[in-house]
Amino acid sequence: MRYFPDKLPIGMQPHGDTHVFVYLVTRPSPMDFRLFLLRHVPLFRVLFRWTVRLLLPRKLVKARLAYLHAAREQFATPLHPSVCVRALP
Numbered sequence: 001m002r003y004f005p006d007k008l009p010i011g012m013q014p015h016g017d018t019h020v021f022v023y024l025v026t027r028p029s030p031m032d033f034r035l036f037l038l039r040h041v042p043l044f045r046v047l048f049r050w051t052v053r054l055l056l057p058r059k060l061v062k063a064r065l066a067y068l069h070a071a072r073e074q075f076a077t078p079l080h081p082s083v084c085v086r087a088l089p
Helices: 031-046 058-076 081-087
Strands: 010-012 018-024 049-055
Touching: 018 031, 031 049, 031 058, 049 058
Parallel strands: 018 049
Antiparallel strands: 010 018
């Protein structure tokens, strides 16, 4: 069983219980970032607190809002009821 889907650094906040996942932005489009989030969902579910820290090179700073929107959409948008019904055994 593979506990960590990517070979990327995971840290902890000093004096706390927050896990920090680091993601280096390499493209203006957040598609790879969305896949990163999806691969980490099982791990996020079992952690009490976690943070995803985006590392943005200067040439990609304009992509910041697209990445924040992708994260919000990935985690804050509720599933449509038809999706939930199909997921039930």
